[in-house]
Amino acid sequence: MSRRWSIAGQLFALQVLVVTLLVVAGMVGAVLLARTDVRTAARERVLAVAEAVAHSPDVATALRSASPASRLQPYAEATRQATGTDFVVVMAPDRTRYSHPNPDRIGQPFVGEIGPALAGRAFTTVNVGTLGESVRAVAPVRDADGEVVGLVSVGITTEAINRKLLAQAPALLAATAAALALAAAGSWLLSRRLRRQTHGLGPAQITRMYEYYDAVLHSVREGLVVLTPDRRVALVNDEARRLLGLAGTSLAQDRRVTELGLPPAVTELIVSGRPAHDEPVIAGDRMLVANQRETTFHGRAAGTVLTLRDHTELRTLASELDSVRGLTEALQAQAHESANRLHTVLTMVELGRTEEAVRLATAELSLAQQLTDRVVGAVTEPALAALLLGKSARAGERGVDLTVDPGSRLDGHPLPIGDLLTVVGNLVDNALEAVAGTTPPRRVRVHLGATEAEVTVQVTDNGPGLDPSQVTEAFRRGWSTKSPGRGLGLALVGQVVARYGGTVEVTRPAEGGTLFSVRLPIPGRSTVPGQPADQGRAADQGQAADQGQAAEPGDPTGPEQAAAAPEVGR
Structure with missing residues (x-):
């Protein structure tokens, strides 16, 4: 050939x-x-x-x-x-x-x-x-x-x-030869430079490579951003535009990253230029997993490649799976504990101490039934009620007193159950993590409320409290007080809040700890001042105050406010 x-x-x-x-x-x-x-x-x-x-x-x-x-x-x-x-x-x-x-x-x-x-x-x-x-x-x-x-x-x-x-011919021939040699040398230098730039490829190879690469870039289901060494955008494929909200093909090309209005977490990662491996970043209402590394060619820096994968649904499903797993483990623990108590009661009966056995059995049943009745009576959604029961059992194993506010009430399906599980489950998990390792008593309180216009979720703990300077970062980057970059619970909560245009408020009760108040507007309904929505909010504040929780910012009768997070998604 x-x-x-x-x-x-x-x-x-x-x-x-x-x-x-x-x-x-x-x-x-x-x-x-x-x-x-x-x-x-x-x-x-x-x-x-x-x-x-x-x-x-x-x-x-x-x-x-x-x-x-x-x-x-x-x-x-x-x-x-x-x-x-x-x-x-x-x-x-x-x-x-x-x-x-x-x-x-x-x-x-x-x-x-x-x-x-x-x-x-x-x-x-x-x-x-x-x-x-x-x-x-x-x-x-x-x-x-x-x-x-x-x-x-x-x-x-x-x-x-x-x-x-x-x-005159010799001089003319000499001038002609010099001109030919100079032109040939210039052509050779130009072809040498072009050979370096095209890596010695022929037209057919470059055409085929362009067609293949173009097809791959438009069809791959992973966001790809290629940047020049001076942090200008060289290439953005279709999936990256979708994930980052970049509309228009020509708007992103050959512009600096800081001029594109990318999500802060993505901009910070690109500008830093640091290597990243499966690093979670928040982009609007999406949870993305980013990988970034610098590319070189013949020892020379050729730019940076950033890949993005959408893990929003996967993270949500993982959170729900964790809730179900926790409930399963709690049921297993309760079954084991119930078996021990049943053996104790049977042994006491065999020993003839029947009255004491009855008192022991009824006392345990009363406590369990009281918790179940309170949760089921307040929350008619089976999945959410099961989540709270499971969290209560897990809290009990950790030595934490988790209670559901008697004034809580959530009937029907005001919002998709998946979003409610994400908000309640992650806020409770965050509270349990906050009180872990602290001296007893360890308490976590949950309040659920709903009006015709919005759903309210309040979770209070008596842990060390969240530093005001950490509030914004906690919701943006999936930050954890245990180790930076570990937790994603609050980030998922922030996504749900942003999706509904709701608000998150973080306050510090007078006795210490942290109060997270999440309000999610019900789609298709509006809150009008003076209507039941305001009344429900006042009632929620009163109930929170009765149980030692902090009132929301702006309440003159509430305890001292430590920090208030900005509205998420607004």
């Missing part, structure tokens, strides 16, 4: 061919121009010599003498040698020569045109005479009365002109 030429090789060959043709054409043009210039110079020269001889008084006097040839031949030869011409012929009007470089031609008729000179006008022409083809001039010789008494013809042979032209 024959080796295919690269683009650089084809360009070099084409340039060499074009340059060679141009140089050859230029050389031919230069030769023709030089030939014309030499002929023009010869015409002017012979005409000047002919007119000078014709106007010489000695020539007119010699033409009237008895022996013109004897007087004119020496004069003509001296003039010919002095002017460097090939012949100076003085003749009578009837063409009889009185002088000639070849003395044998004297007395013979002149060969060539003389008509204009006989009419009294000097002229130049190219004729073939006894010395061959020549450029000649013929001028009239006049007497004192102005009558033409003779003619003077001065000429330079074409052979002499060609010899003079050939004398």
Whole structure:
């Protein structure tokens, strides 16, 4: 199979061919121009010599003498040698020569045109005479009365002109060779640079590569952002535009990252240029997993490649799975504990201590039934009620007292259950993490409320509290108090709040800890001041205050406020 030429090789060959043709054409043009210039110079020269001889008084006097040839031949030869011409012929009007470089031609008729000179006008022409083809001039010789008494013809042979032209050939050829060499060197340098830029690929290979890469970039379900070393966007595929909210194909190309209005977490990651491996970032209401690394080519930095995967649904499902797993583990623990208690009751019955066995069994059943009745009575949604029961069991295992506010009420399906599970589950998990490791008593309180316009979720803990400077970061980056970058619970809560256009408020109760208040508007309904929504909010605040929870910011009767998070999604 024959080796295919690269683009650089084809360009070099084409340039060499074009340059060679141009140089050859230029050389031919230069030769023709030089030939014309030499002929023009010869015409002017012979005409000047002919007119000078014709106007010489000695020539007119010699033409009237008895022996013109004897007087004119020496004069003509001296003039010919002095002017460097090939012949100076003085003749009578009837063409009889009185002088000639070849003395044998004297007395013979002149060969060539003389008509204009006989009419009294000097002229130049190219004729073939006894010395061959020549450029000649013929001028009239006049007497004192102005009558033409003779003619003077001065000429330079074409052979002499060609010899003079050939004398210039070496310089012309040297200039041509230099121009050709310079053009070839420039073409080679240009082709070498192009070869480096195209990596020696041919047109067919580049076309095929472009078609394949374009198809892949438009079809891959992973966001791809390619950046130049100076942090300008070189390429953004369709999925990256969708994930980052970049509308328009040409809006992002060749612009700095800071000018695109990307989500803060994405902008910070790109600007930092640090390597990232499966790093979670928040982009609007999406949870993305980012991978970033610098690319090099032949040891030279070629830019940065950022890939993005949408893990929003996966994170939501994982959160729900964690809730279900927690409930399962809690049920297993309760089953194990119930088996132990049942064995204890049976043993006490066998020992004849029936009354004590009944009291023990009824007391345990009463506590469990009281918790179940409170949760089920307040929350009619089975999945949410099961979540709270599971969280209560897990809290009990950790030594945490998790209670549901008796004033809580959530009937029906005001919002999709998946979003409610995400908000309640992650807020409770966050509260359990906050009180973990603290000295007893450890308490977590949950309040759920709903009006015709919105759903309210409040979770209070008596942990060390959230630093005001950490509130915004906690919701933006999935930050955790245990270790940065570990938790994603609050980030998921922030996504749900942003999706519904709700609010999140973080306050610090007087006795310490943190109160998270989340309000989610019900789609298609609005909150009008003075309507039940406001009344429900006041009731929620009152119930929170009765149980030691902090009222929301702005309540003059509430405890001291430590920090208030900005509205998420607004």
